[in-house]
Amino acid sequence: MTASAEPLYGADDLTHLEGLEAVRKRPGMYIGSTDSRGVNHLFTEIVDNSTDEGVAGHAxxxxxxxxxxxxxxxxxxGRGIPTGVHAKSGLSGVELVLTRLHAGGKFGGSGYKTSGGLHGVGASAVNALSHRFDVTVRNGGKVHEMSFAHGTPGVFDGPGPKAKFTPQPGLRVKGKMKRGERTGTSIRYWHDARYFEKGAELDVEQVRTKLRNTAFLVPGVTYVLRTATEGSISEETFHFPNGLADMVEFLAPSDEKPVSGTLIIRGEGSYKENAADANGVMRSNVERHAEVEIALRWGTGYERTVECFTNTIRNVHGGTHRRGFDRGATKALQEAISRTRGLLKAKEDLPTLDDVLEGMTAVVHVRIPEPQFTSQTKDELSTSGITRVVQGIVERHLKEWTENRKTKAEAKVVLQKIVDAARVRLTQKQQKDAARRKTALEGAAMPPKLVDCRTTGISRSELFLVEGDSALGSARMARVSEYQALLPLRGKILNVQKASLGDTLKNAEIASIVQVLGAGTGRTFDLSAMRYGRVILMADADVDGSHIRTLLITLFAKYMRPVIEDGRLFAAMPPLHKIVTKGRNPETIFTFTQREMEQKVAELEAAGKQIVKPVPRFKGLGEMDADELWETTMNPATRSVRRITLDDAEAAEAALELLMGEKVEPRRNWLVESAARVDREAIDV
Known part of the structure; x- marks a missing residue:
């Protein structure tokens, strides 16, 4: 087909979905999914509107x-959906919120201080996906009613969705409210199964859980679940005057004993964010007020349960408020453990978040205006400012709890439980590390030149990448075979900054390093699978040695970066000179540069000491005997090593590319420009 014969693509090919048509075309965008979860979400949207009335104190x-x-x-x-006519649209409030997307009283106006609904999409989406949707509103002394079929207002001539439907706009007045009758809203809907997957249906247990959870979060409201079957109606009532304390009691495993009482944490704070005003104009640094309520307790078990809610909406995947809770609890309890004498043994690490959460049951509930979520289903809160607010409140309350004279004893029991959890976790990790390391050794033949260590633990073990076989002989006699392993490298490895991954892995020396470490390369590199706690580059203290170190650092930076990021890559610092004094009590002093040697010799001679001359210079690691190599380079108590870091990753990448990359011209220019800055007296010649 020629270009001129191809179908044209013009403005008439564009489609504009108006009103609720978009919901029916792409229901998953508005209710999350079209399986049973979507059917349950319809119910959630409607009941959340009623809950918002309860939170506001009207229901x-x-x-x-x-x-x-x-x-x-x-x-x-509650107050009932407004029935008056909306000035801008000319529709009644009822028809507006049920037939127009992004319409409602939850956009920063005076309708609600906080609410679970945000986008004005929920009820109208339910209406769009329903065969029939009936609403009755009691307010202003009158009873109003309205019906819809797939979002179109009208009248049904009988009960149920199969009754004849006649389109008819407008809200109808059914009659007057009875004396003593309360205002409120009643909604009944029949969802259309055609918009959902086959077999999708409402999960009664999830409905029950939703009502129970909401009753915990809104203690002033009673929730009733009536389940009608042919000829009978069963009824359950959910009302919990103690709120989150009752919820923690309900969620905590029944087979475990509490280690602490239930702590109630309440607080308020503020944060700033960019937000649109009532006219849709984006404003920066809009101040928001947040209310935080948390209940938690520890039990003797190991399971942890942390439920998170925003404006009574459950956030299944947590979010920014959960992040603030985790950080605040961890920091406060770590500091309390450090302050409490006798909890930690010498050199024991502080417990982590996992240890703090072990056996904990907690509920985190925040009330904030116009929260942001990652999706319409509100599974995860993404409002960033709330993290700092929750963290600060949690830190303050837990610090007070651990220091208060009345609760200090209870807190110490919890702190001891956390420390014990950390010890068990570390013991289990060591056992796993030992098993993994044994499997790695048995499952693959290690390079024959590897001189491995005996320890089965990861944390203490060290792998020395040694320059040349000559240095290997001294290092082999000098090392502690229990935890120090040696892998000799022949010559200089490939410059990986210039080579492809395929060429890199073909290099025998690099393949040996990757195989011995056992953690893979690149995106598949798994730091937890590494067989050694530290990697130490041990090269001669000369220009060739520096080049070898640079090539090895380039290898780790490009293909095993987590080793550097986790602070587990080091460069040994072997001495260059050995100064020996004469006399009854001769001294041996090692120096690392020519200038340092000259200064030390002058200092010793000024003190009246005689020096054995000429001062010996080590041409390489192989010239040292085992004792000298151990004392200066391998003994953890006396050696000097330099940790390799990538504090500024971009700068480090740029430097590696400049010095080791394929482009020669930038490197030549840099060398020429930098020549004037070289201290010629410091050059090792």
Missing amino acids: TKVVVTLHADGSVQVDDD
């Missing part, structure tokens, strides 16, 4: 009825 009871015909009904005694 005391929410009744959910699951009818035998599959419909769901939610009744509340």
